Amino acid sequence: MSRIETPRPIRGTQDMLGEQALRFGHVVQTFDRVRRLYGFGRVEVPVFEPTAVFARSLGETTDVVSKEMYSFEDRGGDSVTLRPEFTAGIARAYLTEGWQQHAPLKVATHGPLFRYERPQKGRYRQFHQLDAEVIGAAEPQADVELLCMADQLLRELGVADGVTLTLNTLGDGETREAWRAALVAHFEKHRGELSEDSLDRLAKNPLRILDSKDPRDRPIADAAPEIDDYLSAEAGAFFAAVTKGLDAAGVAWTRNARLVRGLDYYRHTAFEFVTDRLGAQGTVLGGGRYDGLIETLGGPVTPAVGWAAGIERLAMLIDLPAPERIEVAVVPMGEGAQALAARALADLRRAGIAADMAYKGNMKRRMQKADASGARYAVIIGDDEVARGEVSLKDMAAQTQGPVAIDALVAAIRG
RNA sequence: GCGAUCGUAGCUCAAUUGGUUAGAGCGCCGGUUUGUGGUACCGGAGGUUGCGGGUUCAAUCCCCGUCGAUCGCCCCA
Numbered sequence: 001m002s003r004i005e006t007p008r009p010i011r012g013t014q015d016m017l018g019e020q021a022l023r024f025g026h027v028v029q030t031f032d033r034v035r036r037l038y039g040f041g042r043v044e045v046p047v048f049e050p051t052a053v054f055a056r057s058l059g060e061t062t063d064v065v066s067k068e069m070y071s072f073e074d075r076g077g078d079s080v081t082l083r084p085e086f087t088a089g090i091a092r093a094y095l096t097e098g099w100q101q102h103a104p105l106k107v108a109t110h111g112p113l114f115r116y117e118r119p120q121k122g123r124y125r126q127f128h129q130l131d132a133e134v135i136g137a138a139e140p141q142a143d144v145e146l147l148c149m150a151d152q153l154l155r156e157l158g159v160a161d162g163v164t165l166t167l168n169t170l171g172d173g174e175t176r177e178a179w180r181a182a183l184v185a186h187f188e189k190h191r192g193e194l195s196e197d198s199l200d201r202l203a204k205n206p207l208r209i210l211d212s213k214d215p216r217d218r219p220i221a222d223a224a225p226e227i228d229d230y231l232s233a234e235a236g237a238f239f240a241a242v243t244k245g246l247d248a249a250g251v252a253w254t255r256n257a258r259l260v261r262g263l264d265y266y267r268h269t270a271f272e273f274v275t276d277r278l279g280a281q282g283t284v285l286g287g288g289r290y291d292g293l294i295e296t297l298g299g300p301v302t303p304a305v306g307w308a309a310g311i312e313r314l315a316m317l318i319d320l321p322a323p324e325r326i327e328v329a330v331v332p333m334g335e336g337a338q339a340l341a342a343r344a345l346a347d348l349r350r351a352g353i354a355a356d357m358a359y360k361g362n363m364k365r366r367m368q369k370a371d372a373s374g375a376r377y378a379v380i381i382g383d384d385e386v387a388r389g390e391v392s393l394k395d396m397a398a399q400t401q402g403p404v405a406i407d408a409l410v411a412a413i414r415g
Numbered sequence: 416g417c418g419a420u421c422g423u424a425g426c427u428c429a430a431u432u433g434g435u436u437a438g439a440g441c442g443c444c445g446g447u448u449u450g451u452g453g454u455a456c457c458g459g460a461g462g463u464u465g466c467g468g469g470u471u472c473a474a475u476c477c478c479c480g481u482c483g484a485u486c487g488c489c490c491c492a
Contacts, residue, residue, distance in 0.1 A: 008483075011483080085492050121486065123491095208490090262491080279486070333450055361444090363449095396452070399451095
């Protein structure tokens with residue numbers, strides 16, 4: 001029978017083991033700890049949703065929807081989509097599960113997301129994010145709290161030094177419209193000097209010209225009107241409250257008046273924590289206030305703010321976490337030792353002592369395994385020990401070894 | 416979707432301007448030590464050089480295609 005060719009993993013997916021898995025786990029654990037410090041409850045939402053959940057929130061028009069979502073028909077003919085972000089799904093749940101009663105709702109989650117993109121550094125088709133949202137809070141204090149939490153997370157991960165918080169306001173609806181009109185007028189004036197890409201953007205998403213990388217666009221983008229000149233009094237006050245809160249809490253930030261969001265439902269605060277250590281994928285954590293989103297899902301006007309952070313990107317930035325190691329390695333020799341070894345392992349593990357056993361190889365091989373595992377002790381069990389109802393407990397570092405009755409093993413190790 | 420670079424052992428990499436049997440380290444297995452690790456020594460297994468085609472007496476090497484990876488562009492909810 002001829003062998004089939006082993007199926008390849010899907011492009012842009014990852015299999016993680018060892019160091020990579022360790023890094024990933026450390027990011028998630030740290031997030032889970034910090035999120036509790038801020039009173040954010042864990043929320044679980046589906047990995048897939050009706051396509052409308054994401055299509056609505058993204059505004060249907062962008063090619064994001066048509067080209068970059070994993071959408072397909074299920075057997076009933078309904079269009080479903082693997083979630084490309086957390087926010088829309090959580091907003092949907094907020095409406096369909098009656099979570100309005102908990103407003104302001106502070107929730108956090110993490111897990112896989114899917115976007116049909118060309119993989120590159122820190123960018124995958126199945127990727128993973130941390131996510132935190134406050135739904136039903138119009139107060140700038142919510143923005144401040146979220147930013148403090150993000151800042152603390154990055155500090156506790158030890159990456160804060162290479163990362164800066166860039167902050168902007170997109171103003172309220174009125175501000176946004178006025179500014180947008182001024183930008184379009186400005187870019188129209190310089191139509192002839194813009195890159196082809198930016199001419200496209202001018203038609204589809206003019207705000208995006210502001211962060212164009214094309215050198216031909218830079219002078220024009222840099223000379224573009226500032227949002228500050230169009231900020232309404234309320235919008236200005238809101239932004240001032242956020243920055244004041246950050247200053248009071250000791251969170252460093254930099255104004256980036258050109259930081260924008262493509263979608264219309266974003267209002268007021270927009271922010272990104274960026275680094276120059278990840279090539280083209282410099283954003284490590286980003287978010288903002290999306291007061292207009294829940295309406296687009298058919299809900300009542302509901303203020304909300306949140307952020308998400310790429311786990312892979314954070315995992316690349318952190319120092320290598322300490323390896324996980326066991327405390328005790330059980331080394332049985334011969335058939336007669338199996339039962340006693342099973343007993344010893346069970347006793348140790350039930351007592352909360354991490355223990356493992358080498359199954360194969362000669363004694364030397366098993367001792368090598370025990371050594372490589374980083375275990376502090378080896379429990380050696382051969383025919384002699386079995387006959388006496390004992391095991392030999394070896395301190396790996398001290399190279400000392402002595403007999404211990406099987407009943408006394410746990411106590412001996414706890415010392 | 417576009418561009419550039421790269422695909423050799425499980426992993427990291429060699430292999431002279433195209434030349435005979437494709438090598439090393441690590442890892443794995445066995446042994447030196449039939450019950451003792453971190454070092455050391457000896458031996459062994461492991462390759463359709465991503466895949467398909469072409470040029471050539473001869474291709475890991477040159478050409479075309481394809482798949483994949485990486486980095487960038489576009490996009491970035």
